[in-house]
Amino acid sequence: MKIFFLFLLLSSMAFAGEQKMAMITSEFDEDIKTFYLMTDERQMIEGIRYVTSRPPGRVVEDRIIWADEILNGGVVLEERNGMEAVRLGVERFSLETGGTIKLTYLFNGITGERKVHRLLLKKNDQHFLMTDLAHKNVNRLFLVANRSRIFGIVGIKEILTYWSDTEDLSVFFQLDNYDFLLGGIDAK
Structure with missing residues (x-):
């Protein structure tokens, strides 16, 4: 146990250049996935830290993905x-200025059909900022389930993106035709 706490302490010191980029929630579960961009002292991207927690804040996964893994074909997040x-x-x-982030997701697990959602990561002064392709700031993503009447959930229908100034996920956010609360969404 002491070794685990020492590892956590050293890890937090080693990645002092972390910038919170996005929180991801979905219809599938109550998990909150938080992405941090890890940078070195020159503000070059070293990788991402991917933390999965479950309410009321219990961390179930804390994973580091190095930039070379992402650059060489990408990594499976889920x-x-x-x-x-x-x-x-x-x-x-x-790694210095950012570029296009490509999220390839399973639209239909029965047919194997996949779709792609692209975001932009760009450096703004000494920080990075994530936007959609229309250059609207993004720090929240929500995965909408693709449902089949016969099989139930078969994949991800779409990825909704938006910006929120609050850390409180218990408030309702309005986006297009959806009202959603942590882990759930109801169509209007």
Whole structure:
């Protein structure tokens, strides 16, 4: 146990250049996935830290993904029923200035159909900022379930993105035709 706490202490010191980029929630579960961008002393991207927690704040996974893994074909962020549900990759990407983030997700697990959602990561002065392709700031993502009448949930229908100034996920956010609360969403 002492070794675990020492590891946590050293890890937090080693990654002092962390910047919180996004929180991800979904219809699938109550998990909150938080992404941190890890940078070195020159503000070059070293990797990402991917923390999964469950209410009321219990961490169930704390994973570091180094930049070379992402640059060399991407990494699986989420796997369900033995299938890649979400894969993180990049296009036209620089560790110094950012580029395009490519989220490839399983739209239909029965047919194997996949879709892609792209975001932009760009350096703004000494910090990085994530936006959608229309250059609207993004720090929240919500995965909407793709449902089949016969099979139930078969994949991810779409990824909704938005900006929120609050850390409180218990408040309702309005986006297009959805009202959603932590882990749940109801169509209007």
